[in-house]
Amino acid sequence: MSDDSDRRDDEAGDARNTREDHQLRVSKIRDGTVIDHVRGGQALNVLAILGIDGSEGEELSVGMNVPSDRLARKDIVKVEGRELSQDEVDVLSLIAPDATINIVRDYEVIEKHRVERPEVVEGVLSCPNSGCITTGGEPVSSRFDVLSDGVRCAYCETIVRDGIAALIDT
Amino acid sequence: MRHDHLITSKQLSRADVETVLDRAAEIDADPDAVADRHTNTLLGLLFFEPSTRTKMSFETAMKRLGGDIVDMGSIESSSVKKGETLADTVRVIEGYADALVLRHPKQGAATMASEFVDVPLLNAGDGAGHHPTQTMLDLYTIRENAGLDDLTIGIMGDLKYGRTVHSLAHALTNFDTRQHFISPESLRLPREVVYDLHQADENAAIREHDSLEDVLPSLDVLYVTRIQRERFPDEQEYQKVAGEYQIDAETLEAASDDLTIMHPLPRVDEIDPEIDDTEHAAYFEQAHNGVPVRMALLDLLLSDERGGEDDE
Numbered sequence: 500m501s502d503d504s505d506r507r508d509d510e511a512g513d514a515r516n517t518r519e520d521h522q523l524r525v526s527k528i529r530d531g532t533v534i535d536h537v538r539g540g541q542a543l544n545v546l547a548i549l550g551i552d553g554s555e556g557e558e559l560s561v562g563m564n565v566p567s568d569r570l571a572r573k574d575i576v577k578v579e580g581r582e583l584s585q586d587e588v589d590v591l592s593l594i595a596p597d598a599t600i601n602i603v604r605d606y607e608v609i610e611k612h613r614v615e616r617p618e619v620v621e622g623v624l625s626c627p628n629s630g631c632i633t634t635g636g637e638p639v640s641s642r643f644d645v646l647s648d649g650v651r652c653a654y655c656e657t658i659v660r661d662g663i664a665a666l667i668d669t
Numbered sequence: 670m671r672h673d674h675l676i677t678s679k680q681l682s683r684a685d686v687e688t689v690l691d692r693a694a695e696i697d698a699d700p701d702a703v704a705d706r707h708t709n710t711l712l713g714l715l716f717f718e719p720s721t722r723t724k725m726s727f728e729t730a731m732k733r734l735g736g737d738i739v740d741m742g743s744i745e746s747s748s749v750k751k752g753e754t755l756a757d758t759v760r761v762i763e764g765y766a767d768a769l770v771l772r773h774p775k776q777g778a779a780t781m782a783s784e785f786v787d788v789p790l791l792n793a794g795d796g797a798g799h800h801p802t803q804t805m806l807d808l809y810t811i812r813e814n815a816g817l818d819d820l821t822i823g824i825m826g827d828l829k830y831g832r833t834v835h836s837l838a839h840a841l842t843n844f845d846t847r848q849h850f851i852s853p854e855s856l857r858l859p860r861e862v863v864y865d866l867h868q869a870d871e872n873a874a875i876r877e878h879d880s881l882e883d884v885l886p887s888l889d890v891l892y893v894t895r896i897q898r899e900r901f902p903d904e905q906e907y908q909k910v911a912g913e914y915q916i917d918a919e920t921l922e923a924a925s926d927d928l929t930i931m932h933p934l935p936r937v938d939e940i941d942p943e944i945d946d947t948e949h950a951a952y953f954e955q956a957h958n959g960v961p962v963r964m965a966l967l968d969l970l971l972s973d974e975r976g977g978e979d980d981e
Contacts, residue, residue, distance in 0.1 A: 630796050632775040654777025
């Protein structure tokens with residue numbers, strides 16, 4: 500066994516589907532992080548949130564709209580050579596609340612956990628309110644409080660419930 | 670009251686509000702008693718938007734406490750014109766002053782600025798956000814005229830962009846009040862304010878009305894705000910809407926004899942001048958109350974800064 504997605508004994512159907520697809524489309528990683536069960540179509544937003552664009556030579560594999568029992572269609576992101584912290588991945592809960600995170604070392608999954616909603620996300624989203632001080636060239640990162648059904652700018656207090664992915668600061 | 674900054678009325682408990690209003694009443698009754706209380710204290714004024722009442726009453730308040738002001742002046746004559754950020758401006762001016770008063774067109778400006786300074790910062794209006802010191806003088810005026818508990822208040826006009834409304838509505842959740850919100854559909858309370866009102870009081874009823882007629886007879890206080898032309902796509906639409914939210918002597922025939930009418934000013938034509946000399950009118954008194962209330966706020970914040978000489 501060399502890939503995290505092959506190890507899910509609780510999701511046999513998912514695993515069957517993804518095994519073939521992964522083997523064909525997404526290479527296995529030796530050391531790093533696998534973000535699985537991302538809602539279909541959100542993989543690139545996941546990378547944007549994590550600030551990963553490949554420009555620093557990171558080895559990435561992305562599978563999009565892979566068949567999944569649980570999500571119908573899901574995305575998978577694999578990042579070679581980087582173990583993401585819980586804080587880093589929790590922010591993904593805004594756009595990928597079902598995501599599972601697998602930390603891989605020497606082809607073995609050594610840690611597996613779900614994303615949890617953080618209380619605050621910083622420097623990830625842009626405030627959609629053009630009247631907000633964070634849009635005015637000030638030396639300040641955006642900061643949003645996470646609500647049960649959306650996010651709220653900690654500065655201008657604008658509440659966003661829909662379309663959060665569109666606010667990702669790329 | 671123990672706060673480093675005054676950014677929004679949401680940070681104030683009922684006890685905080687009462688501390689400020691009680692202090693303001695003491696000062697109002699005997700201003701000479703505090704004439705030397707803050708000598709050698711300098712208040713920095715940073716007004717990035719025009720202001721008459723707020724700016725002048727802060728200046729008066731500081732001087733009546735024995736201190737003085739340093740004023741950034743107009744944007745045109747300041748470094749802001751050269752592209753300086755607000756963060757840099759406040760960091761520079763905190764070196765000149767013992768406390769700062771900030772008015773800025775961007776929402777959240779005071780919150781952000783407070784993260785860059787150690788001296789107390791008072792929000793004197795941030796875009797369509799908050800205006801907590803106006804709220805304190807509003808509450809003072811309401812308490813003097815109608816009392817703050819068992820109160821029925823109508824808040825009318827531009828509820829969407831009116832920062833005095835946002836701050837007042839929240840502060841009133843500390844008291845036993847029934848709030849009615851009267852506005853055209855397009856200028857209803859923003860959902861953020863409604864959210865906060867429900868957070869403050871999960872049973873809060875947001876009573877919204879298109880017309881003052883529905884509620885006028887039941888009101889103890891009517892708080893009128895200006896509907897601004899620029900909120901409407903064309904002049905005709907503005908005239909049509911604004912006309913429905915103007916009050917005159919005829920309007921008040923349906924009101925209680927004890928109705929108190931307030932307005933944060935400036936007014937344009939929301940309140941007919943014929944009302945000015947009636948017992949209903951409290952808006953000039955309200956503006957005058959800005960001085961003792963801001964004296965009280967400055968005294969409490971500056972005393973905290975000096976080690977809590979009032980609170981211990």
